[in-house]
Amino acid sequence: MGSLRAFVARKYRTVKAVDDVSFDIEAGEMVGFLGPNGAGKTTTLKVLSGLLYPTSGTATVLGFTPHKREPAYLKQFTLVMGQKQQLLWDLPAIETFLINQAIYEIPRDQYAATLKELDQLLDLGPLLKKQVRKLSLGERMKCELAAALLHRPKVLFLDEPTIGLDVTMQVRIRDFIAEYNRRHGATVILTSHYMADVTALCDRIIVIDKGKVLYDGNFRALIERVAPYKILKLQFEQPVACEQLAAFGDIASCDGMTAVLHVPRSQAAEAAARLLTQVEVDDVNFEDPPVEDIIREVFAGRVAGLGTAHEQTPAVNPAGAG
Amino acid sequence: MRYVRLLALFLKSNLLMELEYRANFVAQAALGVLWAGVTFVSVTVFFTQTDALGGWTYEQTLVIVALSVLIEGGIQLLLQPNVDKIIQMVREGTMDFVLTKPVNSQFLATLRYARYSGLADMSAGVAIMLLAFIRLGYAPEPIALAQFAVMLAASFVIVYSIWLLMATLSFWFVKIDNLTELFRALFDTARFPVTTFSGLVRIALTFVLPIAFMTTFPAEAVLGKLGGATLIAAVALAGFLFAFSAWCWRRAVLSYSSASS
Numbered sequence: 276m277g278s279l280r281a282f283v284a285r286k287y288r289t290v291k292a293v294d295d296v297s298f299d300i301e302a303g304e305m306v307g308f309l310g311p312n313g314a315g316k317t318t319t320l321k322v323l324s325g326l327l328y329p330t331s332g333t334a335t336v337l338g339f340t341p342h343k344r345e346p347a348y349l350k351q352f353t354l355v356m357g358q359k360q361q362l363l364w365d366l367p368a369i370e371t372f373l374i375n376q377a378i379y380e381i382p383r384d385q386y387a388a389t390l391k392e393l394d395q396l397l398d399l400g401p402l403l404k405k406q407v408r409k410l411s412l413g414e415r416m417k418c419e420l421a422a423a424l425l426h427r428p429k430v431l432f433l434d435e436p437t438i439g440l441d442v443t444m445q446v447r448i449r450d451f452i453a454e455y456n457r458r459h460g461a462t463v464i465l466t467s468h469y470m471a472d473v474t475a476l477c478d479r480i481i482v483i484d485k486g487k488v489l490y491d492g493n494f495r496a497l498i499e500r501v502a503p504y505k506i507l508k509l510q511f512e513q514p515v516a517c518e519q520l521a522a523f524g525d526i527a528s529c530d531g532m533t534a535v536l537h538v539p540r541s542q543a544a545e546a547a548a549r550l551l552t553q554v555e556v557d558d559v560n561f562e563d564p565p566v567e568d569i570i571r572e573v574f575a576g577r578v579a580g581l582g583t584a585h586e587q588t589p590a591v592n593p594a595g596a597g
Numbered sequence: 598m599r600y601v602r603l604l605a606l607f608l609k610s611n612l613l614m615e616l617e618y619r620a621n622f623v624a625q626a627a628l629g630v631l632w633a634g635v636t637f638v639s640v641t642v643f644f645t646q647t648d649a650l651g652g653w654t655y656e657q658t659l660v661i662v663a664l665s666v667l668i669e670g671g672i673q674l675l676l677q678p679n680v681d682k683i684i685q686m687v688r689e690g691t692m693d694f695v696l697t698k699p700v701n702s703q704f705l706a707t708l709r710y711a712r713y714s715g716l717a718d719m720s721a722g723v724a725i726m727l728l729a730f731i732r733l734g735y736a737p738e739p740i741a742l743a744q745f746a747v748m749l750a751a752s753f754v755i756v757y758s759i760w761l762l763m764a765t766l767s768f769w770f771v772k773i774d775n776l777t778e779l780f781r782a783l784f785d786t787a788r789f790p791v792t793t794f795s796g797l798v799r800i801a802l803t804f805v806l807p808i809a810f811m812t813t814f815p816a817e818a819v820l821g822k823l824g825g826a827t828l829i830a831a832v833a834l835a836g837f838l839f840a841f842s843a844w845c846w847r848r849a850v851l852s853y854s855s856a857s858s
Contacts, residue, residue: 321693324693324697325696325697326693326696326697326853328851344696344697346699346700347699349697349698349699350699352697353697354693354694354697356693359689359690359691359693359694360691361691361694363610363614365614365617365618366610366613366614366617370610370613373606373610374603374606374607374610377599377602377603377606378603378698378699378700378705379698379699380599380699406617
């Protein structure tokens with residue numbers, strides 16, 4: 276019934292996809308946008324790439340106003356979307372490359388050099404001559420990335436570049452992005468809901484939910500703040516008294532044979548050393564709190580005073596990001 | 598110059614795509630010629646009952662039929678594939694890739710694809726026209742040929758602009774495949790002289806959906822019956838429609854909302 280009503284009398288309402296999302300990104304930075312589905316990550320990327328016209332506020336990238344779509348700007352960035360492809364489905368990827376070469380007016384020798392480099396980094400080799408429809412998802416993504424980078428863009432907008440890929444291929448793509456950033460000093464803005472993508476690549480994260488920025492700043496700093504402890508997982512040879520463990524850290528769980536302790540980061544090493552000398556331990560394991568949990572804390576609004584913490588944004592050295 | 602190079606590259610890549618699916622290509626080309634034949638036969642049957650249609654003889658009407666087949670082929674060659682693709686790209690959000698490229702987006706969206714089987718229709722159109730000339734024992738004067746060239750170009754520009762306008766509607770209404778079907782249904786009237794129709798229909802076919810400018814007037818040109826005023830009107834109409842459709846395209850692009858990731 277609802278659909279029928281919508282067919283006859285369609286109601287429109289204004290949905291604020293992003294609202295007061297403000298940030299500055301330095302050249303060469305790698306920034307990760309984190310947020311659940313529908314948070315406004317993609318919308319923000321679309322505004323930055325000039326596809327959407329912001330109803331209020333401004334966006335400036337490389338000194339250009341994106342929605343004016345000046346060719347000089349369009350030539351300097353690229354957009355890769357894990358869910359959409361620009362490669363011609365029925366033809367080998369190299370055909371799309373040639374068209375992009377002409378569209379971006381890439382000189383012949385520069386095109387050859389770039390293609391050679393991308394081939395070396397991504398192992399494109401035989402993939403380029405195969406029809407795109409015959410490639411696996413991972414192979415296709417490699418070719419998509421290459422097609423998007425032929426014009427050596429200074430700014431990369433990557434929207435879920437690893438979606439649907441297996442773990443090995445995810446790591447491969449991630450390594451490639453890091454290497455590309457290191458070699459060319461390109462600015463990378465990445466959205467993903469795979470936490471690992473963002474943790475591996477980006478020192479700085481911007482957490483968005485319901486169109487608002489919940490956190491903007493250094494990733495490590497966030498962890499320090501939300502989870503200032505390490506998780507110590509213990510397995511004992513013989514049953515131990517749980518109370519005995521309280522001296523080493525907060526007891527998260529303990530059943531006599533195994534225990535999980537939360538130990539302040541600064542004291543973690545020392546606590547573990549003491550523990551090993553005083554208790555018969557079979558196995559000991561240090562872990563960082565799962566990033567998912569940390570982000571969930573941010574989403575739940577349980578982290579006080581984070582807001583749009585621009586002052587927390589440190590200068591990021593892109594070379595260290597890989 | 599750059600655009601000419603791009604166009605050549607597009608044509609090459611489309612050719613490769615056609616070659617991927619040879620059977621499809623042959624079937625479509627055969628279908629095109631078959632339809633041209635059906636059109637030809639239906640008009641011929643029509644003339645077994647009458648000697649003239651709206652003041653046009655059988656052979657003269659064949660010239661109009663030839664033009665309708667020729668334009669139908671042009672639509673098949675260029676407009677249908679690109680407009681279909683635009684509708685698909687708007688719906689799926691891959692228009693993102695067109696709009697982030699540093700070339701004119703209208704150029705890239707409307708001239709990117711080609712379906713070469715349309716050339717079969719176009720050849721059939723030329724064949725029907727030659728047949729009409731042979732039956733008439735007629736060879737157009739150079740002046741008539743020049744006028745015809747202008748009128749034919751105007752005709753193609755008018756058809757292109759109307760298709761572009763239909764495509765821009767997809768930015769607002771997303772799925773509009775039926776609209777192009779509607780156009781093709783109305784275009785069936787293009788195989789008859791516009792003078793066949795009377796009253797409001799004739800006015801509509803001249804000024805609202807200017808089918809008269811697509812086939813009847815170019816046919817008058819090649820037959821040496823065209824008035825100078827019609828020629829000027831055709832060029833003006835083509836120029837206006839092209840500018841208007843290009844303006845609508847720019848507006849449409851601004852309101853493009855893309856599909857989610």
